[in-house]
Amino acid sequence: MVLARAWSIALFGVDGITVEIEADIGGGKPKTTIVGLPDASLNEAKDRVRAAVRNSGLQWPDQLVTLGLSPAALPKGGSGYDLALALSVLVADRKAPPELLLGTVLLGELALDGRLRTVRGVLPCMLAARRSGLRRAIVPTAAMAEASLVGGLEVYGADSLTDVLAWARGEGELARPEPLTADTGAAPPDLADVLGQPEARWALEVAAAGGHNLLLAGPPGTGKTMLAKRLPGLLPPLAREQALEVTAIHSVSGDLAAESPLITLPPFIAPHHTTSVPALVGGGVGLAKPGAISKAHRGILFLDEACEFAPNRLEALRTALEEGEIRLARRDGVVRYPAAFQLVLATNPCPCAPSREADCVCAPHARRRYLARLSGPLLDRVDLRVRMRPITAMSRAGDADPESTATVRERVEQARDRAAHRWSAYGWRTNSEAPGPILRREFALPRDTTALLDRSLNTGALTARGADRCLRIAWTLADLAESATPSPDHVAAALEFRDRRSA
Structure with a gap:
């Protein structure tokens, strides 16, 4: 019988997928097994987690421990599941209160002494947790600022497994993120x-x-x-x-x-x-x-x-x-x-x-x-x-x-x-994002404006893709000139920019 469930996140590219971790204790000789397509680093988690629990002053169950990761057909890897695996076992073994796992996503790698280390991909994991309706997240303290970028989640930071257990029992507090200040970085060269x-x-x-x-x-x-x-x-x-x-x-x-x-x-x-x-x-x-x-x-x-x-x-x-x-x-x-x-x-x-x-x-x-x-x-x-x-000349004397x-x-x-x-109605922000069919159909320019472009297409000096890109450049030149639509001069300048002799 499943005794405890916890939540973590699997990364698939930059998309996070919620993973349910189930812990079952009993029914066989003492052994720890992870099922659900774990890779080598995740399969080794059972040894890391067992040592972390023992070195945190707790006893690992002296029975068969089965840890199931669902969806079972999804390949899972990395060390970010360690905290969720440890707490699911401790809750199933009645060494931690079950309320800890309700609506909470757990991320972090455990050191052998129980310290919590940060992992990659915390931000996309938090985005996936929010989409799935989870309302709280416990992450390593070093990743707390990154996790707090996602609104709608209560984010807590912990330094060790002991800190998480003390918080769950009401015996201590976990860190909360500070308000982020905008970092504009170093000024770019002029x-x-x-x-x-x-x-x-x-x-x-x-x-x-x-x-x-x-x-x-x-x-x-x-x-x-x-x-x-x-x-x-x-x-x-x-x-x-x-x-x-x-x-x-x-x-x-x-x-x-x-x-x-x-x-x-x-x-x-x-x-x-x-x-x-x-x-x-x-x-x-x-x-x-x-x-x-x-x-x-x-x-x-x-x-x-x-x-x-x-x-x-x-x-x-x-x-x-x-x-x-x-x-x-x-x-x-x-x-x-x-x-x-x-x-x-x-x-x-x-x-x-x-x-x-x-x-x-x-x-x-x-x-x-x-x-x-x-x-x-x-x-x-x-x-x-x-x-x-x-x-x-290196001197600027007399020059503007x-x-x-x-x-x-x-x-x-x-x-x-x-x-x-x-382009606001289409969801684009720049002229380079506008596709050719839209430029030619809904924002078509007069024939006399594109005459030079048509001549280049007829002579083979320009491809259809190149013509679309010329139209985008012409619209940019018109925007810089504060003109409502491109003029023949803008189209000619766009063609000049694409002259192969410039390469």
């Missing part, structure tokens, strides 16, 4: 630091205003990386629901800071060109873990020296760029991670990368092979392509001061507000 490059600065502003992908090509030392690192400063802070999405992904990957868990600014992820495909898109044994593209969700994925990335790394981005998510199939199932990132590429024009194009010593086929790593299908998904100029990040960000925010108002 756009005023970049010398010259008016075309690239304008492209950066357009990319920020519309959420467009960007390619910066040019000699080394011209400011490609500097410009890319200043893009986050032009973007507005994340809305509350977006911040929770991003924080949940970083929680699963174990990247959150305990003192300021909520990510409120768009993330900036810049993997090295030697990174592997699983590190870029996600991977792992059993169930896949999130990769760099998912960590860049609602932010920027910057690939510096893009032509140094192996072609299979770059081609792996194509589906995520189009769909805004990545689906990864592994042994234990298929998981979906959000990956709606803004791609920024920076590359030299050739392997020798001279400061002046006239000094290039590369053979023509070597240049073609180098740039061919950015395939046509990938470039077709890059909205803005800019050729960087060599720097010709370059615009600061604050000045440009103000224009970007105004343009984004216009776009958000336009």
Whole structure:
């Protein structure tokens, strides 16, 4: 007969699933068994939990202990079930009051001496608990701030199994979370630091205003990386629901800071060109873990020296760029991670990368092979392509001061507000999210406005996907110009941004 039930959460990607833990004592020789598709780390939990209970001054039942995890067909792994397993056994053995487990989700790994250690994925676990109607959560003290991001749950923090038992018996109190203060992080570098490059600065502003992908090509030392690192400063802070999405992904990957868990600014992820495909898109044994593209969700994925990335790394981005998510199939199932990132590429024009194009010593086929790593299908998904100029003077004497990040960000925010108002009925926030059929059907432009676009399609200079992206850029240019609709000049400028000769 089942004597006690407890609740914990299984993570399937960034989605949590409520797991009912049942404890039955008696009916056979002394032994502890866990059933319900546990992996190796979870199957070892019976030894950790037994030692933690014993070292907390309690006796483990000297009978057959059967622990069932339901739904039984769902693979379960990790050490986050330890606290729930221990308390279900103690309640079944009448060493803890049963009221403790009513409507309570329990998360945490137990050390052999009974200390409670934090685990990954606390935020998505709390979201799943709230969806399931659970009203209270007990987590490790280190994870208490993260758990408190979810409203509608009573969150308690504990340092050890002994603390939880003392609280359940009315002999002590558990910690409660402090009100969170917004952490804006370090100030991003200022756009005023970049010398010259008016075309690239304008492209950066357009990319920020519309959420467009960007390619910066040019000699080394011209400011490609500097410009890319200043893009986050032009973007507005994340809305509350977006911040929770991003924080949940970083929680699963174990990247959150305990003192300021909520990510409120768009993330900036810049993997090295030697990174592997699983590190870029996600991977792992059993169930896949999130990769760099998912960590860049609602932010920027910057690939510096893009032509140094192996072609299979770059081609792996194509589906995520189009769909805004990545689906990864592994042994234990298929998981979906959000990956709606803004791609920024920076590359030299050739392997020798001279400061002046006239000094290039590369053979023509070597240049073609180098740039061919950015395939046509990938470039077709890059909205803005800019050729960087060599720097010709370091002095600013007599020149107007370059615009600061604050000045440009103000224009970007105004343009984004216009776009958000336009797409509010559809649930989109930026022009890059608007699908082509909507742009062509419900927001169709006059034929004379798109004449240049039609001519490019007729000559094969532009694909249908490229035409849709040109329309999105044209709407962004109109928003920056405070125009109600794009003009022929805006369409022409959008086509110029997609000129292959810029790559």
